[in-house]
Amino acid sequence: MSLIPRMAFLLELFRFASSQGGSTVSTGTCHARDAGDCIEAVSEADVDTADDAHAAAIRVSLMQKEHLQLQRSKQEKIAKKGRQEIRRNTTTRNDTIFPADLVSCAGESVLQTQQMSLDDYDEVVDAMHQIWMSLDTKCDESGCMQADWAGCVVNFAMHDVMDFRDNSGGGSDACLDFADPSNAGLLSCFNGTANFIGLAQAYSDFCSRMSLADFVVIAAEAVMSITRESVLTADGARKQIDFRSQFKFGRVTSERCMSTLDRIPDPAGGCRATQSSLVDGLGLTWNQTAALMGVHTLGSLSLEHPGYEGRWTSAESSRMFDNGYYVSLVLSGWGPVYGLKGDDDRAQWLRVDLGANKDKGLEAMLDSDMCLYHYMFDDLVENEDLYLQAHLNARSAEAQGCKCAWTRVEDFYPAMEKYNNNEFCGSPVYYPRLADLGFGTTGHIGLESENTLQFAKQRMSCCTIRPPNQQIMASEPQIDCGLPSKPLGKAAAAIKLFANYEEVWIDSFLEAWGIATTKTHAQLYSTR
Numbered sequence: 001m002s003l004i005p006r007m008a009f010l011l012e013l014f015r016f017a018s019s020q021g022g023s024t025v026s027t028g029t030c031h032a033r034d035a036g037d038c039i040e041a042v043s044e045a046d047v048d049t050a051d052d053a054h055a056a057a058i059r060v061s062l063m064q065k066e067h068l069q070l071q072r073s074k075q076e077k078i079a080k081k082g083r084q085e086i087r088r089n090t091t092t093r094n095d096t097i098f099p100a101d102l103v104s105c106a107g108e109s110v111l112q113t114q115q116m117s118l119d120d121y122d123e124v125v126d127a128m129h130q131i132w133m134s135l136d137t138k139c140d141e142s143g144c145m146q147a148d149w150a151g152c153v154v155n156f157a158m159h160d161v162m163d164f165r166d167n168s169g170g171g172s173d174a175c176l177d178f179a180d181p182s183n184a185g186l187l188s189c190f191n192g193t194a195n196f197i198g199l200a201q202a203y204s205d206f207c208s209r210m211s212l213a214d215f216v217v218i219a220a221e222a223v224m225s226i227t228r229e230s231v232l233t234a235d236g237a238r239k240q241i242d243f244r245s246q247f248k249f250g251r252v253t254s255e256r257c258m259s260t261l262d263r264i265p266d267p268a269g270g271c272r273a274t275q276s277s278l279v280d281g282l283g284l285t286w287n288q289t290a291a292l293m294g295v296h297t298l299g300s301l302s303l304e305h306p307g308y309e310g311r312w313t314s315a316e317s318s319r320m321f322d323n324g325y326y327v328s329l330v331l332s333g334w335g336p337v338y339g340l341k342g343d344d345d346r347a348q349w350l351r352v353d354l355g356a357n358k359d360k361g362l363e364a365m366l367d368s369d370m371c372l373y374h375y376m377f378d379d380l381v382e383n384e385d386l387y388l389q390a391h392l393n394a395r396s397a398e399a400q401g402c403k404c405a406w407t408r409v410e411d412f413y414p415a416m417e418k419y420n421n422n423e424f425c426g427s428p429v430y431y432p433r434l435a436d437l438g439f440g441t442t443g444h445i446g447l448e449s450e451n452t453l454q455f456a457k458q459r460m461s462c463c464t465i466r467p468p469n470q471q472i473m474a475s476e477p478q479i480d481c482g483l484p485s486k487p488l489g490k491a492a493a494a495i496k497l498f499a500n501y502e503e504v505w506i507d508s509f510l511e512a513w514g515i516a517t518t519k520t521h522a523q524l525y526s527t528r
Helices: 003-018 032-038 047-063 083-088 118-132 145-161 181-191 199-203 211-232 266-281 287-297 324-331 394-400 407-417 450-463 493-502 501-516
Strands: 334-338 347-351
Touching: 032 334, 118 145, 118 199, 118 211, 145 181, 145 211, 145 287, 181 199, 199 211, 266 287, 287 324, 287 493, 287 501, 324 407, 324 493, 334 394, 347 394, 407 493, 493 501
Parallel strands: none
Antiparallel strands: 334 347
16 A cells, blocks of 8 residues: 555544544442342242341342543554444455554564564563553553553454464464454554554664564563563562563564455454464464463453453453453353443443442453353253354343353352452352252252352342343342353363462463464574
8 A cells, every 4th residue: 555545544544533422331320229220139039938038138238239741653643443433434455554554664674583682572571661661550440551551562462363374374473454343442552642652663673673573472472571560569479471481583574464354353253253263273272262361351342342341350450461351250240231332233241240340440351251161051052053142142142041140159269369359249248059069950049948048149249230221130040141150161161270370371371372473484483
């Protein structure tokens, strides 16, 4: 694409973005005066008449619960777009724009690194650290610049590798199409904004000796290491993460990648889309795929997937590289919501337990996250690929009776104690089963006597705080997405391990990251 058409395209994107407004998803509020509209008491299916006093205590408790400057980039500033807005402005492939189009190099930009030392690697890390230190440190429900920048850089590298296919290009080559709605949110960290320097400008100091493809991987590794530092400062006993010793160079930058467009998985496709990209495309196992998805502990949904809202963890946690993504996935209750930004077909999962608190930021998950651990039904559906509705999907969950995805507390005592302030579903008070239970009916309501009430109490803790127009009878067993005690997601066992033992996740992540970022058709070499 010549300079004049490209500039016209960028200016049109900026003009269109300036005219658009946005909306947010409300997590709802439950006040004492209208609590009857927010929740229902424990149902007869769960609690005997003799337990009414206990149920009343739960009701009262829930009624009281209220739901809660630096250098400007020399590159042209472009605002991020939503998926649909970008698509309307990208009607032909002549409108594509690639990272190489936005790079300005004083010398001759190299497409493949010929030699690299560990000192070169450390220089890139230092450059990323300087940008990090220049960012606004404010981090609350209104925004978190450090988290958004970190998540954007890491997910840029992730999106770059996810288009790999054997014998058909793609992989770690620093090439993706910013006009693709799946990549639209990544433009800000690459091109820079009024508030921080973009990767394109930072790369200008390395462009004559290092390929952009190598630079992008190092930049992402640097960001993960930087955001790990605050975790280690708070708890020196937690495991360090070492990317440097396993890095290999020699990736070739692709200036154009027309043949690999539209390979980024749609999060609404759930595990089917993830399998196509990470399992079949990159050759990862489901456990490795789950480990790699841990990058979602950084940043927000809206940056990586325009059109969605929220963060995978709390605002403060979203700028720390730890196992918070898994802890959030299994120690919180999640409910499907739909109609995001006026689009009836756009849906995601919101946190709906007692810890759902707007002051900590909107916490959410996508279908591609939830399907790793949870399942729509009590048992696996035979030949499920023949039945679209068999896959965990926020849009169709309501029709299938799947209204709350939650787990049983007994499986996650280590995660609660080490990483979650001894809280389960947002509360330090939780209700473990009092005896062993089987599956089937007892998997939803527990065994007879006290166990039944324990199930009812825990479900209400995990499933109660919902948007005002999507209230349910939170105690009813039929609202469960699958069996709380029997997760059937694609990587349920691995998710449980990663939540309870962070060091296991780090080792698995390093392995998966090493596989993903070396998927290239070029010969790679170890640094010295």
